[in-house]
Amino acid sequence: METYTSIPEELKLTVLERIQPTEPEREKLLAIQKELASQVKLAAEKLGVPGVLVKMVGSAARGTWLSGTHDIDVFISFPEETSRKELETLGMAVAKEVAKHAEHAEDRHAEHPYLNIIYKGFDVDLVPCFRVASASHIKSAVDRTPFHNDFVKPRIKGHEDEVLLLKQFMRGGGVYGSELKTQGFSGYLTELLVISYGSFKNTIYAACSWKPGEKIDIMQHGEIDHEEPLVVIDPTDPRRNVAAALSLDKFCMFIDHCREFLKSPELSFFFPASLLPLEDSEILEKLESRKSTQLAVVFKTPDVVEDVLFPQLYKMEQAVAALLKEYDFTVIKTGVWSGNTETAVMMELISGTLPNVKKHIGPPVWVKVHAEKFKEKYQAEDGVFGGYIENGKYVFEIRRKYPTAKGLLEDRLRSCSLGKQVHQSINESFEIIEDAGICRLKDPDFRVFLRKWI
Ligand SMILES: Nc1ccn([C@@H]2O[C@H](COP(=O)(O)OP(=O)(O)OP(=O)(O)O)[C@@H](O)[C@H]2O)c(=O)n1
Ligand SMILES: [Mg+2]
Numbered sequence: 001m002e003t004y005t006s007i008p009e010e011l012k013l014t015v016l017e018r019i020q021p022t023e024p025e026r027e028k029l030l031a032i033q034k035e036l037a038s039q040v041k042l043a044a045e046k047l048g049v050p051g052v053l054v055k056m057v058g059s060a061a062r063g064t065w066l067s068g069t070h071d072i073d074v075f076i077s078f079p080e081e082t083s084r085k086e087l088e089t090l091g092m093a094v095a096k097e098v099a100k101h102a103e104h105a106e107d108r109h110a111e112h113p114y115l116n117i118i119y120k121g122f123d124v125d126l127v128p129c130f131r132v133a134s135a136s137h138i139k140s141a142v143d144r145t146p147f148h149n150d151f152v153k154p155r156i157k158g159h160e161d162e163v164l165l166l167k168q169f170m171r172g173g174g175v176y177g178s179e180l181k182t183q184g185f186s187g188y189l190t191e192l193l194v195i196s197y198g199s200f201k202n203t204i205y206a207a208c209s210w211k212p213g214e215k216i217d218i219m220q221h222g223e224i225d226h227e228e229p230l231v232v233i234d235p236t237d238p239r240r241n242v243a244a245a246l247s248l249d250k251f252c253m254f255i256d257h258c259r260e261f262l263k264s265p266e267l268s269f270f271f272p273a274s275l276l277p278l279e280d281s282e283i284l285e286k287l288e289s290r291k292s293t294q295l296a297v298v299f300k301t302p303d304v305v306e307d308v309l310f311p312q313l314y315k316m317e318q319a320v321a322a323l324l325k326e327y328d329f330t331v332i333k334t335g336v337w338s339g340n341t342e343t344a345v346m347m348e349l350i351s352g353t354l355p356n357v358k359k360h361i362g363p364p365v366w367v368k369v370h371a372e373k374f375k376e377k378y379q380a381e382d383g384v385f386g387g388y389i390e391n392g393k394y395v396f397e398i399r400r401k402y403p404t405a406k407g408l409l410e411d412r413l414r415s416c417s418l419g420k421q422v423h424q425s426i427n428e429s430f431e432i433i434e435d436a437g438i439c440r441l442k443d444p445d446f447r448v449f450l451r452k453w454i
Contacts, residue, residue, distance in 0.1 A: 043097035091128020173257035277447030293352030312419025
């Protein structure tokens with residue numbers, strides 16, 4: 001058994017002081033939730049929509065929100081027999097009626113449409129859903145959420161602080177958030193970990209020994225096949241893995257964060273010092289010392305939500321790496337950064353240039369027909385440097401088509417398999433910048449990204 005330092009009570013208190021919602025904050029949030037609930041009821045009455053019930057869900061309804069975050073999830077539920085079409089039209093009509101009292105409203109789309117509004121400074125999701133009998137009978141993915149609430153709320157009562165600590169600790173480790181950009185831990189998952197292990201501390205201790213394939217099945221629903229690194233069977237729906245969105249790297253980053261924290265439990269694991277943007281001179285110095293090649297494909301940020309954009313960027317990252325590899329470039333790593341106006345897919349290569357000569361190995365000389373054809377073809381080719389026999393095979397030193405990675409990308413990037421909006425943006429225009437050229441990107445957020453990159 002490995003021994004770890006214990007977590008000082010004082011440290012937990014210091015963290016909690018900063019993340020626990022204050023009493024006035026709680027009262028305000030509660031008041032706004034009540035107000036929204038009556039707005040929904042009034043709207044339904046006004047529009048003559050029967051059978052509508054309102055339910056507050058998410059961390060705001062469970063007392064597990066981090067102080068300062070202002071989001072409220074309002075579920076507007078309709079009887080199960082409502083048709084999907086009706087749910088969408090009536091649900092959105094009710095939501096839009098409520099939005100008349102809001103500062104701002106925006107249509108959003110998950111599996112079906114919902115409305116995001118800013119109401120008295122709070123970020124509110126108004127989500128229409130079906131009122132089904134159980135979470136295993138859902139008609140739409142969001143129908144589970146009210147069941148999550150019913151499961152978590154009574155079990156987390158009195159342990160809310162443990163959830164707050166864990167959420168903040170995950171934030172500090174860069175692993176909190178189940179959006180496709182982060183692929184980390186969701187709020188609900190954090191709550192289930194605390195319910196399962198009993199506390200923040202126990203979760204940290206347990207995670208130090210996690211391995212991919214770790215299973216947590218609070219209600220003992222029994223074995224169900226899931227491939228993901230962490231499998232947390234949803235207590236309200238045995239078919240679902242609550243940790244399905246968690247990537248292997250975020251799973252491992254969390255394990256690492258826990259182990260390091262227990263070696264020296266400090267505040268910085270919850271609140272890491274913010275990284276300063278790199279200055280031009282620092283960039284140049286680092287590039288000089290690395291002696292690799294930096295390439296950035298820069299293009300206009302497509303106007304889509306992050307959950308649509310990031311999967312496309314991750315796909316592009318893969319496609320670009322495969323293309324470079326196919327043409328003999330050695331990729332050290334790839335990454336993506338996206339800002340409000342510009343997006344960059346980054347690559348670090350061992351070298352961005354290759355010699356003009358490329359060794360092309362043909363068939364063994366004794367495979368007569370193939371060998372003769374091969375020889376004829378390459379002998380006649382323009383720019384061939386020479387030919388010889390090596391290990392019984394014809395070898396020709398031919399001219400490399402793309403001696404620079406930049407040239408390769410300029411020529412071939414558009415024909416890579418890319419997601420729709422990224423492809424559109426790339427087709428409009430893109431730029432490839434190299435090495436010191438990345439100093440052209442001034443966005444402070446990019447400069448912070450660079451600090452980890454180089
Ligand atoms: N990938 C997701 C996202 C959300 N939900 C459900 O929708 C609720 C609200 O989602 P969200 O606001 O993202 O999470 P919170 O639990 O409220 O956590 P946070 O404190 O980060 O807002 C969650 O509690 C959960 O029941 C879910 O099941 N799966
Ligand atoms: Mg929330």
